[in-house]
Amino acid sequence: MTQDTPTKTKLAAAGLAADPRIAEAKRLIQEAIAEHSADLAAVAEPVPALVADYQAMFDEYSKLRGGKVYFPYLGSGIGNGPFVELADGSVKLDLISGIGVHGYGHSHPKLIDAGIDAALCDTVMQGNLQANPSIVDTSRLLVDLAKESGSGINHCFLTTSGAMANENALKLAFQRNSPANRIVAFTHCFAGRTLALAQVTDKAAYRQGLPDTIAVDYIPFFDESAPERSTEIAVNHFKYYLNRHPGKYAAIWLELIQGEGGYYPGQTEFFRQLMTAAREHGVAVIADEVQTFGRTSRPYAFQHFGVDDLVDIVTVGKITQVCATLFTDQYAPQPGLISQTFTGSNMTILAANAILQGLVDAGNFGDDGKNMAFHRHFATKLTELSNKHPGSISGPFGIGGMIAFTAFDGSSKRTNELIDRLYAAGLMSFMAGGSPSRIRFLLPLGCIEMQHIDTAAEIIDRVVGEMAAEQ
Ligand SMILES: Cc1ncc(COP(=O)(O)O)c(C=O)c1O
Known part of the structure; x- marks a missing residue:
């Protein structure tokens, strides 16, 4: 090193991370996402004009991967908390979160930031x-x-x-x-x-x-x-x-x-x-x-x-x-x-x-932390539903962000039917267990709020009521 060579005092990467243009770019991206996802805060039906193309894309996907996929699900790439937009324009309340993967739901600002940093x-x-x-x-x-x-x-x-x-x-x-x-x-x-x-x-x-x-x-x-x-x-x-x-x-x-x-x-x-x-x-x-x-x-x-x-x-x-x-x-x-x-x-x-x-x-842990509080709230709702629909819902089961109930006779046929009908009504759940089969949720614990659990309970109430009446 000659006497004229300036001594390096910080990493180029640190300079990039601290560059005000990056902060501004992040702010703009977050702003755009918040604006475009604002309306995705409730369950919605598919957009009729998108349904045929969506079905064709989904059929192609099933064929390419060599077998049937459980849900006819292809996300559009944007969501809002536990709500996700699908590529047919429908909006689902996602309480299975990719079988426990999307703990911060969809399009969460923290993860958008992580993505930009990545x-x-x-x-x-x-x-x-x-x-x-x-x-x-x-x-x-x-x-x-x-x-x-x-x-x-x-x-x-x-x-x-x-x-x-x-x-x-x-x-x-x-x-x-x-x-x-x-x-x-x-x-x-x-x-x-x-x-x-x-x-x-x-x-x-x-x-x-x-x-x-x-x-x-x-x-x-x-x-x-x-x-x-x-x-x-x-x-x-x-x-x-x-x-x-x-x-x-x-x-x-x-x-x-x-x-x-x-x-x-x-x-x-x-x-x-x-x-x-x-x-x-x-x-x-x-x-x-x-x-x-x-x-x-x-x-x-x-x-x-x-x-x-x-x-x-x-x-x-x-x-x-x-x-x-x-x-x-x-x-x-x-x-x-x-x-x-x-x-x-x-x-x-x-x-x-x-x-x-x-x-x-965020206080998710602890005996009175959010994980246990969400469970208690969902469990109370499921207990109320089981009283309202005797023989149609039993449970709740699980701990914290893992919660489930048994529907009807617990057969895999009836359970799958209910999961499909909940999905059509806008609520995403999934199957667990064999005999009996159960309907389970893996809550997106980083973004869910009590009101989302109330919405899930309303959907379960309506769909179970309809199925019980058809028996
Ligand atoms: C208890 C347990 N172990 C292992 C796995 C496998 O994990 P992965 O699907 O990421 O390979 C799962 C996935 O559901 C699981 O629930």
């Missing part, structure tokens, strides 16, 4: 070889939240899907506990759709025609109508397996609130006994929080149930945008075990940071 980044994707500081922020946020009430989680490996986070969790457990080659999971659990996870997931249809991969043994889940007895049964099953195949179990796989299985929450004592037995046998305790993360009274459901001291590996996804496997020092991998090209796009990583911090700052 567009200013030098690349589209961040990866294993080349990362930006935002990835450090996400990892730190997730670890700090995980350690809040005493877990031993110190590490976080980010990835692109819940399934990949779960694959990595399995690998950490198998490597640490090698040569153990089996795991234990709950009946009716859902873990993802890779070859290994299709084996863990307790649903035969999801592994139809697939080869066996890992050995999984199943124990029954908690039954809230018989707390002590179901705990005893599950623990006895687990101990039976541990004795039958000594040294062969690498992990116990725990979905703390069964999501796809039908919104069945477990309970502290139930988990504590199973986890303690696992610890005594050197079996990794894995909590699959891909669906539960961010939805209970605490960021992690293991904190909601107060079992922080007993988790070894935790996975998160969906509302976090970028997914992750978190683990204690003991389960840190050997070099080469876990890696990938993509960690996530700049958009997903910056959105993850905005969402994680946003939910904490």
Whole structure:
């Protein structure tokens, strides 16, 4: 460096971020979005002139992807909180939020800002070889939240899907506990759709025609109508397996609130006994929080149930945008075990940071936090509806931002019919569980307000009333 070379005092990137033109561009974009989305604040019918083209586009999509899609849904690309505009001009109240992904609903200013910041980044994707500081922020946020009430989680490996986070969790457990080659999971659990996870997931249809991969043994889940007895049964099953195949179990796989299985929450004592037995046998305790993360009274459901001291590996996804496997020092991998090209796009990583911090700052957590308050309000509404329509609605089920009810006889036929009719009436929900099937909601916890729940209840009331009258 010669004497004439000016000393660099700040990053070019910092200069760009602080450039007043960027702030002005953001302001203009936000202003335009607010203006164009202002009318999307109520459910609306499709625009007749758009319906034929929409149907043709949707048929093409189904054909291209090689199978039927659950909802005839193609978003237009704009929305307003929990309301979303579809490409046929209709507006839906979206309370399933991409199966728990759109935690801030549609066109949220925080995520628009994250998107603009992402567009200013030098690349589209961040990866294993080349990362930006935002990835450090996400990892730190997730670890700090995980350690809040005493877990031993110190590490976080980010990835692109819940399934990949779960694959990595399995690998950490198998490597640490090698040569153990089996795991234990709950009946009716859902873990993802890779070859290994299709084996863990307790649903035969999801592994139809697939080869066996890992050995999984199943124990029954908690039954809230018989707390002590179901705990005893599950623990006895687990101990039976541990004795039958000594040294062969690498992990116990725990979905703390069964999501796809039908919104069945477990309970502290139930988990504590199973986890303690696992610890005594050197079996990794894995909590699959891909669906539960961010939805209970605490960021992690293991904190909601107060079992922080007993988790070894935790996975998160969906509302976090970028997914992750978190683990204690003991389960840190050997070099080469876990890696990938993509960690996530700049958009997903910056959105993850905005969402994680946003939910904490907005008071979503805590026994009286927003997550639990939304649940209480929705639960009250569903209870009122179940009194008004006896035999047509039972429940509510679930915890926090996971809420469900059973409709009519709980058959998948009637449940699907109601989901379709709610959709046509403007309310998006989805199916969970098998027998009985349930109608579930994954609330967009960053943007929903009580009045949106009231609107959902009005739609359910009307549609269930119509269907009951037709019987
Ligand atoms: C509990 C649980 N684990 C794993 C997954 C798989 O996540 P992804 O679909 O992002 O691969 C899901 C998805 O629904 C889930 O609910």
